[in-house]
Amino acid sequence: MKKILLVALAVLMVLSTFVACQKPEEPEDPKEDIYTKSEGVMTYEQYAAAAVESQVVVETYIQAKQGWWEKDGVGVATFYTQDGVGGYFLYNMPCSEDDYNNKLKVGAKIKVTGYKAEWDGEVEIIDATWTLLEGNYVAPAKDVTATLANEAELVKLQNMFASVKGATVVASADKEGTEKPFLYKWDGSGQQGDDIYFKVSVDGKTYGFCVESYLCGKDSATYKAAEALKVGDKIDLEGFLYWYQGPQPHVTAIKAAK
Template sequence: MKKLLSAVLALVLALCAFAVAEGSMSYADYDAAELETEVTITAYVQAHQSWWDGKVTIYAADQDGAYFLYETPCSEEDAEKLVPGTKFTATGFKGEWSGEIELIDISNFEIIDDGDSYIAEPVDVTDLLGKDELAEKMNQRVSFKGMTVEPSTIEGDETEYAFLYNWDGSGEDGNDLYFNVSKDGQTYNFTVESYLCGAGTDVYEAVKALNVGDVIDLEGFLYWYNGANPHITAVSAAE
C-alpha cells in the first residue's frame, strides 16, 4: 500500500508539472506571436540581474531560442533560487523596447521543480556581426572570437582608455563598463552590465584589466538597444 501511495504521489506531482507547462507555447509560437499579445512560456534561467524592489530581470532560454524577462515580480527569497538551469513558466506580454524583444508585465511566474534543467551553450556569432541575421540570435547566450580591444575616449580628454565606466566615462567603479572591440575593420561597443556582473566578478575585473590591442574571446547575452548591445559575461585571451 505504501508503495502504491508513493507511486500515486509521484504521478500526481508529475501531472502537476505537466499541467503547469501545458499552457506554455513553443519558442516558435512565441517568436511568431504579435507584439502586445499575452504569451506563456516555459524556459530555463540562464542568468539574472540583481533583485531589486520586488523584481528581477531574467535572461532565459530553452532548446530553441532565448527570452528576456524584464522586471519579473519575484520575492528576494525566490530570486535566490533562480540559478542557471532553473525551469520556470511565465505569463506576460510580448513587447519591444528600443528593438529588444522581451516579456513585460509578467502576471504569473512559477518555478518548476521537476528535476528538469537546461543551460544553453554559447553560439558563436562572430561572423554575424554587422549583419541583419544577428537579430535572429537576440537574447541568446553568444560568443565572439578573436576580437581586438579598441580605444575608448572621453569628450575633452585625449587619453585612450581600454574601457569606460558608463558609456561616456561619467561613472565609477561598480558602474557599467563600456568597451570597444573590433573585427575585420569594424568596431563594436560591448557592455558589462553591472546589475548582471558587478564589481568583483571575474568578467568585471577582467575587462578592467584589458589593454588596447588585446585580442580576446567574449561570451555574453545578446541584448538589444537600438542595435546589438551584448551584455558580456566572460572575457578571456583569444585561443
C-alpha cells in the same frame, strides 16, 4: 593560522564573486527536452511572431540573472533565459528574494506568462508571472563571431547566450575625445561600479559591448577583466545578446583569445 584563514576567506570571496557572474559551465543535459512545449505554451517561433503587447506564455530555462531589488515595494529581478531555440529576456519579473535565491537558479525551468514588449529595440517579457517546473538546462554559448556583421541575422538570436572569438580591443573615446580601452558609462562620465562599455574589432568592423553592473558587479572577475583591458588585446567573449538601439551584448566572461 589566522593568515591561513584570511587567505582561505579571500580565495572564497574571489570565487564567490566569480560564480555570481559566470554561467556555470555545466554540460548540456542530453536527457532534457529543451524543444517540446507543454499544452498552451508557445514555441519560440510563435513567441517571435507574436505582436508586441500581446500576452505570451513560454517555457524557458534561466541562464543568468541580474540582482533582486524592490520596485515600489515589490520584489523583482531580471532574467536572461532561453530554450533550445531562442532567448527570452524577463524584465523586472516579480519574485520574492527567497524564491530568487532558492528557486530561480541558473538552469531552472520556468513557465512564464506575461506580455511581449520592446524597449528601444530590446524584445522582452514584462508584467510576468512564473511557475517553477521540473527540468534543468544551461545553454552552451553559441558562437556568433561570423554573424556579428549581419544585424538582420543576429537579431534572430537576440537574448541568447553567445560567444565571440578572437576580437581585438579598440579604443573608445569619451565625450572629450580622450581614447581609453574602456569607459565607465557610455561616455566615460561614470566611475568604478558603473556599467563598463568597450569596443572590439572583428574582421575589420567595430562592435560595442557592455559589462552590465547588475549582472557582473565591480567585484566580479568579468568586471575586473574589463577594467584590465588594453587596446590591442586579443580576447574571447561570452555574454547575452542584449539590444539597445542595435546589438549591445551583456558580457559575462572575458578571456585572452586562444
